[in-house]
Amino acid sequence: MIHRNLIATVAVAALGLTAAHAPGEMIDCPFTEGILETSWTATLGGDATDWEYGLSETMLEVTDVTDSTSNNGIWAVVDLSQPVSSLDDFQARMSVSYDSDGSNAAMQQLMLVLTDGSGNVVAQAGHNDAWISSSGRRWAWIEDGSCYSPGKNTALFADDFDIMIERTGDEITIRFDDTVVLSGISSTPVEQVHMSFTHYAYPGSFFGTETVDSVGVVPEPCVLMLLCFGGLGLLIRYRRRMRTT
Numbered sequence: 001m002i003h004r005n006l007i008a009t010v011a012v013a014a015l016g017l018t019a020a021h022a023p024g025e026m027i028d029c030p031f032t033e034g035i036l037e038t039s040w041t042a043t044l045g046g047d048a049t050d051w052e053y054g055l056s057e058t059m060l061e062v063t064d065v066t067d068s069t070s071n072n073g074i075w076a077v078v079d080l081s082q083p084v085s086s087l088d089d090f091q092a093r094m095s096v097s098y099d100s101d102g103s104n105a106a107m108q109q110l111m112l113v114l115t116d117g118s119g120n121v122v123a124q125a126g127h128n129d130a131w132i133s134s135s136g137r138r139w140a141w142i143e144d145g146s147c148y149s150p151g152k153n154t155a156l157f158a159d160d161f162d163i164m165i166e167r168t169g170d171e172i173t174i175r176f177d178d179t180v181v182l183s184g185i186s187s188t189p190v191e192q193v194h195m196s197f198t199h200y201a202y203p204g205s206f207f208g209t210e211t212v213d214s215v216g217v218v219p220e221p222c223v224l225m226l227l228c229f230g231g232l233g234l235l236i237r238y239r240r241r242m243r244t245t
Contacts, residue, residue: 027082027193027217036060040080040195047201048076060195061211065108067201075109078197083117086189089168089220094195095213097160098127104134107202110210111139112163113194122188124196125163125174127155127210132202138181140174146184148174160213168220193217 029037036055044051050066067076092114100106111126122143129136136155140148164175172186195215199207 027084027215029215036080040082043077043079043081045077045079046198047072047074048078048199051078051197059211059213061209062110062197063207063209065197065199065207067199070201071203072201075198075200080195080197082193084191084193084217086117086191087217087219088187088189090166090190090217091220092163092165092190092193092215092217094126094163094215095160096127096163097158097211097213099158099209100129100135101206101208102157103206103208105132105205106136106157106208107132107200107205108136108207108210109196109198110212111194111196111198112165112215113196114165114190115192115194116188117191119192120188122186122190123165123167123172123174125165125176125182126196127159129155130200132205138176140176140182142172142174142182142184143186143188144184146182148182160211190217 047067047069048065049068051062052064053060053062055061062078065076065078092112094112096110098108098110100108106129109126109128109130111124111128113124114122116122120143121141123141125140125148126138127136128139131152134152135157137150137152138148138155138161161177162175164178166173166175167186170185170187172184173180174182193215195212197210199205
């Protein structure tokens with residue numbers, strides 16, 4: 001079932017957000033109940049006017065992000081955010097998939113973004129396709145300026161992978177499918193977790209599909225819990241693949 005513009009910031013605020021997680025608690029959102037919890041605040045930013053998404057028992061699937069104006073230099077952004085207690089050492093994981101319908105014309109992005117309480121980015125990673133005539137790439141960035149940025153056409157038209165961002169002390173690493181792609185220095189406490197979906201309305205472009213199977217964040221002492229959560233993510237991906245075969 002597709003819900004159009006179901007959640008805007010004011011609407012979610014009216015429902016009442018949960019308080020920031022206490023130390024030792026975690027975000028654990030595999031979408032197993034088929035609902036988007038009210039602890040997530042949805043905000044339309046940039047040039048976005050609307051969005052379409054569907055929720056199943058195992059995933060959040062975004063199928064469109066609508067722009068107000070074509071080719072005006074501003075990307076349309078749908079940001080789902082949730083507060084956490086200030087985190088120094090942590091692990092964050094998101095299992096994602098995307099589909100560009102076999103076309104270079106898809107212009108879309110899905111990022112796991114970690115920020116401080118003011119929205120300043122500490123680290124981010126995900127799928128990035130910013131070209132009308134090429135396929136995209138996987139991309140990552142850390143607040144010290146370190147960047148993993150392979151060229152265009154380095155990603156498939158459709159794929160699924162895990163994103164892991166981990167920090168111990170001031171050392172932060174980003175992995176795709178357990179392969180380290182970026183390391184850097186970071187000390188800013190993480191106080192917000194974001195799932196960010198974006199689209200650019202270049203003439204002839206479109207938004208394909210960006211899917212989140214699960215997202216989780218734990219403080220460093222709870223790593224074992226996250227490993228169990230990662231196993232759940234693998235199981236969800238296996239079930240999804242079985243349904244499509």
